[in-house]
Amino acid sequence: MRLAALLMTMLMALAGTATADDTAVGRVVDDRVVGGERVSIAEHPWVVYLADSGGYQFCGGTLVAPTKVVTAAHCAAGRTPRNTRVVVGREDKNSDQGRVVRVTDIWVHSDYLTADQGADVAVLTLRDAMAERPLPLAGPQDESLYAPGTPGRVLGWGRTSEQGAVSRYLLGATVPVMADADCADVYLQYDPAEMTCAGYPEGGVDTCQGDSGGPLVAGGKLIGITSWGEGCARRNRPGIYTRVLAYADAIEAQLVA
Numbered sequence: 706m707r708l709a710a711l712l713m714t715m716l717m718a719l720a721g722t723a724t725a726d727d728t729a730v731g732r733v734v735d736d737r738v739v740g741g742e743r744v745s746i747a748e749h750p751w752v753v754y755l756a757d758s759g760g761y762q763f764c765g766g767t768l769v770a771p772t773k774v775v776t777a778a779h780c781a782a783g784r785t786p787r788n789t790r791v792v793v794g795r796e797d798k799n800s801d802q803g804r805v806v807r808v809t810d811i812w813v814h815s816d817y818l819t820a821d822q823g824a825d826v827a828v829l830t831l832r833d834a835m836a837e838r839p840l841p842l843a844g845p846q847d848e849s850l851y852a853p854g855t856p857g858r859v860l861g862w863g864r865t866s867e868q869g870a871v872s873r874y875l876l877g878a879t880v881p882v883m884a885d886a887d888c889a890d891v892y893l894q895y896d897p898a899e900m901t902c903a904g905y906p907e908g909g910v911d912t913c914q915g916d917s918g919g920p921l922v923a924g925g926k927l928i929g930i931t932s933w934g935e936g937c938a939r940r941n942r943p944g945i946y947t948r949v950l951a952y953a954d955a956i957e958a959q960l961v962a
């Protein structure tokens with residue numbers, strides 16, 4: 706079991722270097738988020754990206770309070786406030802729209818080890834309060850948003866195909882929430898208590914590298930945090946998201962801190 710999990714992790718690491726078979730995957734779908742389309746930041750004012758001090762975008766995030774951004778632990782672990790920036794209100798990475806905000810504190814869930822072991826959640830504290838509308842977190846009343854078939858919206862500036870480049874513009878796509886049993890069939894590390902998964906059986910639409918930490922939204926709430934998957938948009942390989950409802954209390958505790 707331990708060995709199997711290790712092999713799986715190695716396989717996923719290798720997924721970045723595709724074989725001839727894999728190249729069929731990033732495929733014919735149009736070249737956005739993987740199967741998505743451009744969306745406006747004005748309609749999604751709470752979606753942000755994380756950049757290093759050189760301005761290089763490496764992950765996504767969600768503004769959940771004026772000074773608080775939820776992201777993935779694997780985006781934040783090992784970083785310092787000094788070398789981390791949050792870019793708010795900028796749809797086009799090559800523009801100077803919106804603002805680049807400094808970070809004063811980084812909290813990473815204490816149970817976090819690697820993304821596929823769960824607890825892939827972190828909260829960044831911003832130096833300044835943002836005027837943008839925050840996105841509410843899924844709470845105890847929102848269990849129904851995880852029902853299979855619920856349309857989830859994913860957003861980000863990540864790769865537009867498994868082997869492709871990251872996107873210059875904010876992209877969005879719709880992926881249905883899948884049944885836990887189906888996700889557990891696909892990935893032995895899938896833990897329904899900590900994760901949710903979304904995608905189409907035939908693939909084609911998915912988040913990808915660079916989208917991590919960004920939102921999975923349903924019913925106007927943050928229900929997931931882009932976390933991991935085997936390759937991107939592959940047939941029968943859904944994307945895995947941190948189950949926000951499972952961490953709502955832990956996140957809330959950070960919002961008052």
Ligand code: ARG
Nearest residue numbers: 912914915916917933934944
């Ligand atoms: N781990 C990736 C990142 O750091 C996100 C992967 C999501 N993959 C997927 N197939 N949905 O950006």
